[in-house]
Amino acid sequence: MQLHLSPEDQAFRDEMRTFFTTKVPQSIRDDVAAHRDVTKEQYVEVQQILNEAGLAVPHWPAEWGGRDWTPLQRHIWREEMQLAAVPEPLAFNASMIGPVIAAFGSQEQKERFLPKTANLDIWWCQGFSEPDAGSDLASLRTAAVRDGEDWVVNGQKTWTTLGQYADWIFCLCRTDPGAEKKQRGISLLVFPMDTPGVTLRPIELLDGGFEVNEVFFEDVRVPAENLIGEENRGWDYAKFLLGNERVGIARVGATKRMLVDAKAHATRITSGGRPLIEDPSMRARIAELETELLALELTALRVVSNSTDGKPNPASSVLKLRGSELQQSATELIVDIAGPLSLASFAEDDDTDVPEWARVATPEFLNYRKVSIYGGSNEVQRTIIAGTILGL
Amino acid sequence: MDFTFDTEQHALREAVAGLLQRAYDPEKRRAVTAKDPGFDEGTWARLAEMGVLGLPFAEEDGGMGAGQAEVALVATEIGKVLAPEPFVESVVLAGGLVAAVGTAEQRAELLGPLAEGASLVVFAHAEPDSRWTASASGVTAAQAGDGWTLTGVKEPVPSGARADVLVVSAAVDGGTALFVVRAEAAGLTRSGYRTHDGTRAARVTFDGTPAELLGDGTADRTADVELALARATVAYAHEAVGAMQTALTTTSEYLKTRKQFGVPLSKFQALTFRAADMYVSLELVRSIALWATMVLDAPGSSPEAVLAAADRARLQTSKAGRHIGKEAIQLHGGIGVTAEYSVGHYTSRLTAIDHLLGDGAWATGRLADRIDAGTVEALPA
Numbered sequence: 001m002q003l004h005l006s007p008e009d010q011a012f013r014d015e016m017r018t019f020f021t022t023k024v025p026q027s028i029r030d031d032v033a034a035h036r037d038v039t040k041e042q043y044v045e046v047q048q049i050l051n052e053a054g055l056a057v058p059h060w061p062a063e064w065g066g067r068d069w070t071p072l073q074r075h076i077w078r079e080e081m082q083l084a085a086v087p088e089p090l091a092f093n094a095s096m097i098g099p100v101i102a103a104f105g106s107q108e109q110k111e112r113f114l115p116k117t118a119n120l121d122i123w124w125c126q127g128f129s130e131p132d133a134g135s136d137l138a139s140l141r142t143a144a145v146r147d148g149e150d151w152v153v154n155g156q157k158t159w160t161t162l163g164q165y166a167d168w169i170f171c172l173c174r175t176d177p178g179a180e181k182k183q184r185g186i187s188l189l190v191f192p193m194d195t196p197g198v199t200l201r202p203i204e205l206l207d208g209g210f211e212v213n214e215v216f217f218e219d220v221r222v223p224a225e226n227l228i229g230e231e232n233r234g235w236d237y238a239k240f241l242l243g244n245e246r247v248g249i250a251r252v253g254a255t256k257r258m259l260v261d262a263k264a265h266a267t268r269i270t271s272g273g274r275p276l277i278e279d280p281s282m283r284a285r286i287a288e289l290e291t292e293l294l295a296l297e298l299t300a301l302r303v304v305s306n307s308t309d310g311k312p313n314p315a316s317s318v319l320k321l322r323g324s325e326l327q328q329s330a331t332e333l334i335v336d337i338a339g340p341l342s343l344a345s346f347a348e349d350d351d352t353d354v355p356e357w358a359r360v361a362t363p364e365f366l367n368y369r370k371v372s373i374y375g376g377s378n379e380v381q382r383t384i385i386a387g388t389i390l391g392l
Numbered sequence: 393m394d395f396t397f398d399t400e401q402h403a404l405r406e407a408v409a410g411l412l413q414r415a416y417d418p419e420k421r422r423a424v425t426a427k428d429p430g431f432d433e434g435t436w437a438r439l440a441e442m443g444v445l446g447l448p449f450a451e452e453d454g455g456m457g458a459g460q461a462e463v464a465l466v467a468t469e470i471g472k473v474l475a476p477e478p479f480v481e482s483v484v485l486a487g488g489l490v491a492a493v494g495t496a497e498q499r500a501e502l503l504g505p506l507a508e509g510a511s512l513v514v515f516a517h518a519e520p521d522s523r524w525t526a527s528a529s530g531v532t533a534a535q536a537g538d539g540w541t542l543t544g545v546k547e548p549v550p551s552g553a554r555a556d557v558l559v560v561s562a563a564v565d566g567g568t569a570l571f572v573v574r575a576e577a578a579g580l581t582r583s584g585y586r587t588h589d590g591t592r593a594a595r596v597t598f599d600g601t602p603a604e605l606l607g608d609g610t611a612d613r614t615a616d617v618e619l620a621l622a623r624a625t626v627a628y629a630h631e632a633v634g635a636m637q638t639a640l641t642t643t644s645e646y647l648k649t650r651k652q653f654g655v656p657l658s659k660f661q662a663l664t665f666r667a668a669d670m671y672v673s674l675e676l677v678r679s680i681a682l683w684a685t686m687v688l689d690a691p692g693s694s695p696e697a698v699l700a701a702a703d704r705a706r707l708q709t710s711k712a713g714r715h716i717g718k719e720a721i722q723l724h725g726g727i728g729v730t731a732e733y734s735v736g737h738y739t740s741r742l743t744a745i746d747h748l749l750g751d752g753a754w755a756t757g758r759l760a761d762r763i764d765a766g767t768v769e770a771l772p773a
Binding site for chain 1: 393395396401461640644648658664667669671672675677679680686690693704708756760761
């Protein structure tokens with residue numbers, strides 16, 4: 001048992017902290033810290049800065065830009081990025097399709113896609129969920145039918161995050177409708193979003209923003225060489241990919257930053273003639289949240305130090321479950337601190353005296369309802385814990 | 393950071409687990425706790441032989457010179473089988489105070505026999521009209537010639553009737569001092585009783601009772617008591633984690649075997665999801681308990697850091713203990729409320745631990761007083 005980081009890991013943390021706070025433009029970090037939307041150009045700029053320094057895809061195989069870091073170092077890397085309000089490398093590239101191609105793609109596909117994926121020269125989006133396939137992803141119906149040298153894709157995807165910026169999509173398609181198990185008849189295809197027959201409809205969310213989309217496919221012709229891995233093995237790749245998706249999903253660093261902000265806001269808001277931060281019930285609420293967050297962070301460190309070579313640890317379900325709940329609790333706390341100011345949510349700068357943090361508080365709270373739904377809903381995580389860990 | 397135990401620590405855990413699992417199953421525990429002193433003297437003696445009762449004391453005081461990590465391992469195993477031996481009460485809390493405050497002579501005189509199992513030492517601190525304070529007010533000390541006398545009531549005192557030696561907190565000159573009182577002292581009256589968790593407590597009445605001052609001088613010992621309570625709190629967190637773990641495994645097994653409507657209860661998602669939430673609570677509190685132990689053992693930890701870590705542990709233990717304890721009974725159904733079945737006793741013990749040294753709301757209040765506006769409590773580097 002050892003409380004402190006080793007000197008090597010401390011040095012690593014300092015190195016990460018220095019890089020993120022000095023090499024990533026302050027204006028972009030300010031936008032992230034203020035909960036403003038990050039533009040496509042900002043995402044690309046930051047990922048290219050990180051990639052240049054070998055910090056965009058450290059968990060990939062070394063051959064393709066990865067670093068031989070320990071799980072703890074990867075954890076520190078991610079935490080420090082969140083604490084410094086750096087937009088993280090695009091998950092669809094860095095955590096999802098990149099590792100899948102690196103593990104299951106052909107040599108030609110690796111050479112064609114991986115450098116551009118790491119550098120965000122290609123922006124990927126995820127074609128997984130469908131209107132009738134949410135948590136029950138394996139019941140997806142988008143079909144790919146072989147026609148000569150092409151696959152012909154028809155169907156619809158939804159919840160395609162940032163699809164409006166995407167150059168390419170990785171798409172789960174049903175290629176064997178007659179398979180005995182529905183999981184066995186699925187393949188993973190990739191194709192450009194400007195392929196004829198692909199249309200995209202943005203979906204407005206409760207916060208007034210557009211981050212998810214519906215994507216429709218009508219006789220989309222995809223060359224056979226764009227199949228990743230083996231035909232009808234797509235479900236295995238999807239599970240591999242979703243396992244990666246849960247890594248780092250606790251987002252402790254981001255929630256820490258929100259709690260620090262919340263305390264600063266509560267110092268400036270007056271309630272009953274004194275700063276809200278002096279109110280005993282507010283202090284108790286913050287103290288509890290800080291303790292919950294500490295417990296989560298320590299659990300993340302336990303999972304990290306016990307994880308064996310990238311295999312998803314079932315305890316990572318705890319991180320997803322609790323991590324999402326605490327992110328939501330933090331956004332809720334900030335809305336409550338803002339109180340009536342939170343109603344000025346859609347006011348423009350010139351029309352309001354309400355500070356920006358209070359204006360974005362409720363849209364953020366509403367938007368963050370998503371975190372207990374995506375990445376395997378919290379109910380799916382409970383199913384995993386009950387089944388895999390408790391044997392129920 | 394490293395949350396794992398080393399080989400020697402694993403060996404200690406194996407040995408203690410073996411001893412306690414042989415000593416206790418739910419039936420044996422019921423039999424032992426049915427009669428005074430509420431624990432098994434034979435098991436206590438075997439723990440002493442194994443060196444467990446002297447674990448945290450310095451070797452020159454008759455102990456093993458081990459750290460809080462070893463204490464945590466033992467406490468966890470005690471919690472798993474709900475062993476009623478007063479390890480935390482006697483070794484960690486009362487022994488810890490003697491080790492921290494006593495003179496070299498007192499340490500040798502009191503800790504050696506405690507470690508050997510020859511003398512049960514407990515801390516008489518709680519008073520019937522106050523709760524969870526580090527100072528004393530209801531028992532007062534007065535100088536009498538070269539010595540001291542105590543007057544007042546301490547209650548509830550864990551294992552207070554069985555104890556051979558009492559370490560007693562008493563008000564003196566506006567502060568709190570610590571005293572040693574022997575079981576045979578004049579003017580000492582003890583009324584022992586059984587508590588809901590199967591252990592024993594007592595009302596201890598002092599009436600001009602002769603007492604020996606613990607340590608040198610009558611400087612206020614409140615801060616020493618605070619620290620000793622903090623260390624005991626962290627040990628209790630581990631005992632509670634052990635108890636919660638068994639409560640959850642017992643519940644999971646029950647869900648797999650108990651049939652209703654023609655199927656095992658594990659077919660009902662309304663039940664399995666609640667078991668999953670119990671697991672989440674357990675792992676979160678386990679993390680905090682391990683971390684708090686590391687804070688206690690780390691050479692550079694300030695008293696403030698130790699107190700804060702203990703308060704965090706206390707808060708999380710309280711929350712998780714209530715959650716898991718109550719759900720364990722509910723998921724069992726009626727059998728969980730019976731004394732004949734094991735699981736409810738875990739809830740009972742968790743409830744006792746929650747109220748011995750301060751509950752979650754109390755810890756929250758202390759943490760709330762210390763909120764730092766600028767940062768979220770960072771992990772030590």
